[in-house]
Amino acid sequence: MSKINRIQAEALATPVEKTAPSKTPLASKTAAPAKASVAKAPINKAVVAKPVASKPSAAKPVTKTAAPKKVVKEKTAKVVKEKTPKLKMERDSFTMPKTEYAQFHVLKERLNKLGQPAKKSELLRAGIMQLTAMTDAALKAAMSKVPAIKTGRPKK
Numbered sequence: 001m002s003k004i005n006r007i008q009a010e011a012l013a014t015p016v017e018k019t020a021p022s023k024t025p026l027a028s029k030t031a032a033p034a035k036a037s038v039a040k041a042p043i044n045k046a047v048v049a050k051p052v053a054s055k056p057s058a059a060k061p062v063t064k065t066a067a068p069k070k071v072v073k074e075k076t077a078k079v080v081k082e083k084t085p086k087l088k089m090e091r092d093s094f095t096m097p098k099t100e101y102a103q104f105h106v107l108k109e110r111l112n113k114l115g116q117p118a119k120k121s122e123l124l125r126a127g128i129m130q131l132t133a134m135t136d137a138a139l140k141a142a143m144s145k146v147p148a149i150k151t152g153r154p155k156k
Helices: 006-013 025-054 098-113 120-133 136-144
Strands: 017-019 072-074
Touching: 098 120
Parallel strands: 017 072
Antiparallel strands: none
């Protein structure tokens, strides 16, 4: 990336004037292309003027060049994006045997080797999705394999 010279820094430092948006719908539709062409013109002039101003001759005293013309931006109608509602998160704690908890590590390693790293919460959510997709008979069979454990925090 190249360094910014003095003229480019001055061009960046000049404030931009803002005007009120036009009220005709046709003007707002054509404002976007005009805005792009207006914005490029001063930048090109600054780039062209760069060699002349940045290389003063020894016999000639340095004179300040006029600042580039200010770019006039027109406000265009903002496109209204439909916001998707943010999902509310729920924090919870649970108790599980160490042997089953160790399976998190095994599954995470398998997924890393497959190029799809995952977190414990993602593994739990994937398991919930699989249980939800099961038929009633398959869900009942899977839940019969899970032993009931005493809830609460273990004593130290």
